[in-house]
Amino acid sequence: MVEKLLMYLQYPFVQYALIVGVLIALCSALLGVILVLKRFSFIGDGLSHVAFGAMAIAAVLGISNNMLFVLPVTVICAILLLRTGNNTRIKGDAAIAMISVGALAIGYLLMHLFSTSSNVSGDVCSTLFGSTSILTLTPVEVWLTIGLSVVVLGVFIFYYNTILSVTFDESFAHGTGTKVSLYNLLIAVLIAVIIVIAMNLVGSLLISALVIFPALSAMRVFKSFKGVTVCSAFVSVFCALAGIIISIATSTPVGSTIVAINIFVFLIFYVVGLVKR
Amino acid sequence: MALIQCKNLTLGYDHKKLIEQLSFSVEQGDYLCIVGENGSGKTTLMKALLGLINPIKGSIIRGDGLKPKEIGYLPQQTIVQKDFPASVKEIVLTGCQGRMGLRPFYSKAEKQLAKDNMEKMDITDLANRCYRDLSGGQQQRVLLARALCATQKVLLLDEPVSGLDPKVTEEMYRLISQLNRRDNITVIMITHDIEAAVKYSSHILHIGDSTFFATNKEYQKTDFYKSFAEEKEGI
Numbered sequence: 001m002v003e004k005l006l007m008y009l010q011y012p013f014v015q016y017a018l019i020v021g022v023l024i025a026l027c028s029a030l031l032g033v034i035l036v037l038k039r040f041s042f043i044g045d046g047l048s049h050v051a052f053g054a055m056a057i058a059a060v061l062g063i064s065n066n067m068l069f070v071l072p073v074t075v076i077c078a079i080l081l082l083r084t085g086n087n088t089r090i091k092g093d094a095a096i097a098m099i100s101v102g103a104l105a106i107g108y109l110l111m112h113l114f115s116t117s118s119n120v121s122g123d124v125c126s127t128l129f130g131s132t133s134i135l136t137l138t139p140v141e142v143w144l145t146i147g148l149s150v151v152v153l154g155v156f157i158f159y160y161n162t163i164l165s166v167t168f169d170e171s172f173a174h175g176t177g178t179k180v181s182l183y184n185l186l187i188a189v190l191i192a193v194i195i196v197i198a199m200n201l202v203g204s205l206l207i208s209a210l211v212i213f214p215a216l217s218a219m220r221v222f223k224s225f226k227g228v229t230v231c232s233a234f235v236s237v238f239c240a241l242a243g244i245i246i247s248i249a250t251s252t253p254v255g256s257t258i259v260a261i262n263i264f265v266f267l268i269f270y271v272v273g274l275v276k277r
Numbered sequence: 278m279a280l281i282q283c284k285n286l287t288l289g290y291d292h293k294k295l296i297e298q299l300s301f302s303v304e305q306g307d308y309l310c311i312v313g314e315n316g317s318g319k320t321t322l323m324k325a326l327l328g329l330i331n332p333i334k335g336s337i338i339r340g341d342g343l344k345p346k347e348i349g350y351l352p353q354q355t356i357v358q359k360d361f362p363a364s365v366k367e368i369v370l371t372g373c374q375g376r377m378g379l380r381p382f383y384s385k386a387e388k389q390l391a392k393d394n395m396e397k398m399d400i401t402d403l404a405n406r407c408y409r410d411l412s413g414g415q416q417q418r419v420l421l422a423r424a425l426c427a428t429q430k431v432l433l434l435d436e437p438v439s440g441l442d443p444k445v446t447e448e449m450y451r452l453i454s455q456l457n458r459r460d461n462i463t464v465i466m467i468t469h470d471i472e473a474a475v476k477y478s479s480h481i482l483h484i485g486d487s488t489f490f491a492t493n494k495e496y497q498k499t500d501f502y503k504s505f506a507e508e509k510e511g512i
């Protein structure tokens with residue numbers, strides 16, 4: 001068993017998968033803390049469906065490098081959604097649900113009508129639930145992910161204190177001179193970028209899980225923002241590593257395996273939280 | 278020159294006007310209470326004073342070299358805050374954000390300032406506790422300490438005692454009164470509690486069907502207050 005794993009670790013595609021998996025897990029966990037606290041848990045879901053719809057459109061239009069289309073569309077939607085959420089919460093919720101369902105339906109419809117592939121439902125399934133594409137990453141994709149992750153991490157660490165202030169109390173932060181709308185914009189862009197990258201890993205349907213589970217687990221147990229943030233990052237990285245290795249060893253689907261482990265860890269933290277209290 | 282002066286202020290959202298032609302001024306050391314019905318626009322006025330929303334008409338002039346960042350604010354509590362996983366220390370420190378500019382991390386002086394203000398609000402022993410585990414009164418003290426980190430001059434308080442029991446409410450009022458008298462911090466406070474307004478404030482701004490600004494003494498001579506006091510006697 002161990003020998004088999006060590007053998008797998010020799011392959012570049014496994015190394016790539018692990019690097020990308022860990023980085024995406026790290027970034028989505030950090031942003032997840034903000035989104036869960038801001039009551040935007042569903043934005044991950046909504047945006048991933050938007051990205052799915054955009055991919056379908058890109059395929060129909062025959063755009064060869066679909067990232068160039070999918071990323072801007074998702075970023076714009078993220079900005080619009082986070083903006084509506086600012087003023088009136090209920091409308092923001094409804095907007096997310098509407099865009100989420102709408103993009104999913106239109107995306108599937110387009111793929112069904114225009115796809116040249118003989119296996120439409122197979123294609124859809126792999127976009128939604130994550131394909132084996134994490135095991136077929138090219139060095140360019142790996143470097144792209146590394147670059148974007150470094151940017152996300154850098155921004156998060158540099159603006160950590162401001163992020164805490166704005167997340168806890170937007171009115172106070174705004175009133176004492178923090179440029180709140182700028183930070184909301186920044187967070188919207190970051191989350192869109194992460195979601196588009198993460199689609200390679202777990203597919204659009206399971207991104208929400210990657211965003212919310214580590215944060216929710218950490219919040220069960222830790223009592224400071226720093227504790228929650230750091231713990232959430234560790235939990236997420238651990239689950240991603242374990243998930244990828246298990247899925248390679250037992251040939252289960254990568255995304256679903258990672259989420260299953262996340263659920264398991266959440267249950268453990270939930271119990272620990274109850275005991276501690 | 279007045280610390281804050283409002284001239285012919287008209288406030289509202291979209292096409293709905295909430296407050297029209299309001300003029301008043303606040304001097305250093307004043308204790309102004311803003312009273313009025315729910316939905317009459319008290320919070321809106323406070324947001325305008327903070328520069329969070331623009332007046333439809335009229336102007337707000339800051340005097341005495343008061344910078345926008347030097348106003349400490351205690352907003353109405355939001356649901357986001359109720360179960361927020363952050364320690365008391367972390368939250369009080371966010372009060373120093375305004376003075377940081379682009380510097381990402383807190384300096385020694387700012388950490389000391391946070392410590393001093395926690396001392397002042399008597400929450401030093403709660404420093405490492407989680408905000409969501411505190412009682413309502415303790416949470417308000419934390420937010421007050423945070424506001425004090427942002428200002429030496431003016432505190433804007435939006436219903437600081439809502440949801441607190443009578444004993445804690447009284448303590449909170451005394452604490453605010455002490456900041457006003459001992460530290461000479463100007464206080465502008467929204468409250469439903471006309472009795473408390475009359476007891477503690479130097480000036481009262483009444484918002485509603487009839488909007489008027491008066492010193493505490495003048496206010497007690499108005500017909501509105503007399504009918505309020507009579508009703509109170511009746512009970």
Ligand SMILES: Nc1ncnc2c1ncn2[C@@H]1O[C@H](COP(=O)(O)OP(=O)(O)O)[C@@H](O)[C@H]1O
Nearest residue numbers: 087290295313314315316317318319320321322
């Ligand atoms: N962002 C907003 N957009 C539109 N209307 C608002 C907004 N915020 C508050 N209002 C409306 O303005 C009125 C006054 O609100 P507010 O100033 O919060 O009253 P108060 O604090 O006196 O209870 C309410 O009717 C409220 O519905």
Ligand SMILES: [Mg+2]
Nearest residue numbers: 319320353435
């Ligand atoms: Mg109000």
